[in-house]
Amino acid sequence: MSEKKEMKELVKELTKTQEEIRELIKAEIEWEPVGPTPMPGITDLRSWDMRLLKTYKPWYAPFCDLCCLCTYGKCDLTQDRRGACGIDIATQQARIVLLACLMGCSAHAAHAGHILEYLIDRHGPDKKIDMGTFIEVEAPNIRTVTGLKPETLADLKHAIEYVYKEIAHLLDSTHMGQEGSALDYESKALHASMLDHVGMEVADIAQIVGFNFPTSVADTPLVEMGWGSIDKSKPVILVVGHNPATSTVVVDYLRENNLEDKVEVCGICCTAIETTRYSDKAKVIGPLSRQLFFVRTGIADVIMTDEQCINTNMPEEASNVGSALIATLDKVMYGLEDASEMDTDEIIKRMTEKKEHFAILEPAKAAEVAAKVAMKLAPQRKKELLSEEEAKKLAEKCTDCGMCERVCPNLFSIGDGITEMAKGNFELMKGLFNLCIGCGKCEHECPQGVPIFRLMQAAASWETWKVRAGRGAVMDTEIRKVGAPITLGTIPGIIALVGCSNYPDIEDVAEMVDEFARRKYIVVLTGCAAMVAGMTKDKDGRTVYEKYPPDFDAGGVVNIGSCVSNAHISGAAIKIANIFASLPLRANYEVIADYVLNRVGACGVAWGAMSQKAASIGTGFNRLGVPVVLGPHSSKYRRLYLSRKEEDDWTVMDARKRELVDTGEPSPEHIAYVAETKEKAMIMIPKLCIRKNDTPQGRGIKLNHYISLYKKYTGGGLPEDLHLYIRRAADIPLVYRKEVMPYLEKIGWKPKEPVGLPTFIGTYPSKVPIDSVIH
Ligand code: SF4
Ligand code: SF4
Numbered sequence: 001m002s003e004k005k006e007m008k009e010l011v012k013e014l015t016k017t018q019e020e021i022r023e024l025i026k027a028e029i030e031w032e033p034v035g036p037t038p039m040p041g042i043t044d045l046r047s048w049d050m051r052l053l054k055t056y057k058p059w060y061a062p063f064c065d066l067c068c069l070c071t072y073g074k075c076d077l078t079q080d081r082r083g084a085c086g087i088d089i090a091t092q093q094a095r096i097v098l099l100a101c102l103m104g105c106s107a108h109a110a111h112a113g114h115i116l117e118y119l120i121d122r123h124g125p126d127k128k129i130d131m132g133t134f135i136e137v138e139a140p141n142i143r144t145v146t147g148l149k150p151e152t153l154a155d156l157k158h159a160i161e162y163v164y165k166e167i168a169h170l171l172d173s174t175h176m177g178q179e180g181s182a183l184d185y186e187s188k189a190l191h192a193s194m195l196d197h198v199g200m201e202v203a204d205i206a207q208i209v210g211f212n213f214p215t216s217v218a219d220t221p222l223v224e225m226g227w228g229s230i231d232k233s234k235p236v237i238l239v240v241g242h243n244p245a246t247s248t249v250v251v252d253y254l255r256e257n258n259l260e261d262k263v264e265v266c267g268i269c270c271t272a273i274e275t276t277r278y279s280d281k282a283k284v285i286g287p288l289s290r291q292l293f294f295v296r297t298g299i300a301d302v303i304m305t306d307e308q309c310i311n312t313n314m315p316e317e318a319s320n321v322g323s324a325l326i327a328t329l330d331k332v333m334y335g336l337e338d339a340s341e342m343d344t345d346e347i348i349k350r351m352t353e354k355k356e357h358f359a360i361l362e363p364a365k366a367a368e369v370a371a372k373v374a375m376k377l378a379p380q381r382k383k384e385l386l387s388e389e390e391a392k393k394l395a396e397k398c399t400d401c402g403m404c405e406r407v408c409p410n411l412f413s414i415g416d417g418i419t420e421m422a423k424g425n426f427e428l429m430k431g432l433f434n435l436c437i438g439c440g441k442c443e444h445e446c447p448q449g450v451p452i453f454r455l456m457q458a459a460a461s462w463e464t465w466k467v468r469a470g471r472g473a474v475m476d477t478e479i480r481k482v483g484a485p486i487t488l489g490t491i492p493g494i495i496a497l498v499g500c501s502n503y504p505d506i507e508d509v510a511e512m513v514d515e516f517a518r519r520k521y522i523v524v525l526t527g528c529a530a531m532v533a534g535m536t537k538d539k540d541g542r543t544v545y546e547k548y549p550p551d552f553d554a555g556g557v558v559n560i561g562s563c564v565s566n567a568h569i570s571g572a573a574i575k576i577a578n579i580f581a582s583l584p585l586r587a588n589y590e591v592i593a594d595y596v597l598n599r600v601g602a603c604g605v606a607w608g609a610m611s612q613k614a615a616s617i618g619t620g621f622n623r624l625g626v627p628v629v630l631g632p633h634s635s636k637y638r639r640l641y642l643s644r645k646e647e648d649d650w651t652v653m654d655a656r657k658r659e660l661v662d663t664g665e666p667s668p669e670h671i672a673y674v675a676e677t678k679e680k681a682m683i684m685i686p687k688l689c690i691r692k693n694d695t696p697q698g699r700g701i702k703l704n705h706y707i708s709l710y711k712k713y714t715g716g717g718l719p720e721d722l723h724l725y726i727r728r729a730a731d732i733p734l735v736y737r738k739e740v741m742p743y744l745e746k747i748g749w750k751p752k753e754p755v756g757l758p759t760f761i762g763t764y765p766s767k768v769p770i771d772s773v774i775h
């Protein structure tokens, strides 16, 4: 074929793809003009990524400097060595980050795809998407990324199929001998993680519509939490994982058979939150870190697993305590016999008499079996827990050899706790329990067979707490109310606590929520972080959910929902740009992300050890311009996005004056930052809410919090970078004026002009015209 003809064919192919996209997103329906990047491919937002990465440079902390991904290796990548494929250590780290983000994105996308198929089967493809009276922008991520305005469940399928296609291309790039640039791998990780927010949004919209979860309401019920809330005299069904396709059917079965008050349904991890969005009788045991502890109490008669973040040794764990196990999803089968087609009575007989576990992928059958097996097993099972005397005796087996401490990822002094317990002092073990992530390595390693988990259980509190049931999307009416104060800075910021939150201390998350809600930030939570926040009480016995209002407003504490509900947090930031600032969002990602980065004072916090899903959730926030503060464990993900505040380029375009302005102001200073301690996080979070767009009043309020938290957590003085954030004297908080003025004089501070309409657009090569940021 001649070169000219080839080119013609290629153009035809590309044009056809564009035509297909326009057809898929129903471009002819002009609810908004179609923006520049409908269903963007890997390179369509690359220039935006490169602009972000110019200021927020990837910083790598290699965890392992060998690569064993193919059989040319293992390749030693230390010093300046390259692998057999030519890859260097930075690019390898970026590739591993991309892989982690892809795992997270795929987990949510597959969840979305599964739940969507299930709900389409149940309600038909034409089931209308109705998010309630107060939500018109029903799918901000889907609209912004794809250009599609989904009206039915079938429309959501187009969005998730787009995500699947992109995942395949991105995963392809991780094969040996492909991408050779760390920055391009980072751009791909940002792409994967943006897609994650689309996948999560598909999943949660489908769930809200298909299961009738709460929507357009703030004060969802307060639900009981903690294993002390379980009535163990009743049959108990425990659901673990993230996908409510089966747990909701269990609730239906119990309702239809008048068993709701006779059988306890409780959950761990996000399935717990999802189930309480469906039934106010369901209970939350707690986050992922409580999984093995609760399973090992043997209180659950039946354990039902679905997907993501489930202990992979569950069949053995269940057998050890005489619980029955049903795996309900194809992703987690544990090698069990698939009984989906087997006669129900036969399954029940084999589960109760032969103590066999099964995979049952048909939700109605799994629900019936779970209820019947739980009712049959419960009267036969002893649910006795260790008495203090028994615990003391078992602790005496410990020889204080230190093996458990060596394998503990947190290096806890477990031996000391156990030797103290043998002397009758349970306090050390109690403290340990609150810090422990529940990985079980210590017990596995103990040469004396000390049942460390059961000892911690004996020391642990049987206290119960309250968590607010997840409420789903933020209402458009709430966005209208807070849009101006957030962008002007008078509401100092939105703090989003997301992720698994398993460490360093169960009380850290509640303390952060309390600190920022008291200071009138808007605090939103999802997933295990939302549960952990409810596991601490104040001196009056109240959790943060009882202490603060549930509204998306200054001083509100809002449980948005499960992991997939994170899309409603990114969605809220997008809605501020769209509803408050009237920026069109249809296929207009770059403009929206630029608005969020430069004008919406928001900061994510992912505290503690976390899954790959948290990596993609956080990186997705980063591409949208939301900084994220990570807990100490997160350095294990090997990559941060950090600026060097005094050296980096803080030039923006003033869109009104059409002038480049070097602001010298690092706001926000980083977009992915690890805080080694809670104290460091408490100082960084308010700083990362500062935006160039703040009014003097708003900046004064934000600096007030930054200074006072700095003083509180360092013991005094002024932050050494304070001068960078003071544009004029009017920015200085009144209460600190006397202290700040002499400091400014001493360092030779000079006032500078605030930027009217700060934007990155116009500072890098982009198809987006500068006019598009003016609203
Ligand atoms: S992918 Fe490259 S660096 Fe890794 S083992 Fe193969 S050749 Fe070596
Ligand atoms: S490994 Fe076992 S015996 Fe050794 S210190 Fe830990 S609990 Fe004690």
Ligand code: SF4
Pocket: 404, 407, 408, 409, 410, 411, 412, 414, 436, 437, 438, 439, 440, 441, 442, 443
């Ligand atoms: S279960 Fe807890 S104490 Fe044991 S090794 Fe894991 S983190 Fe450490």
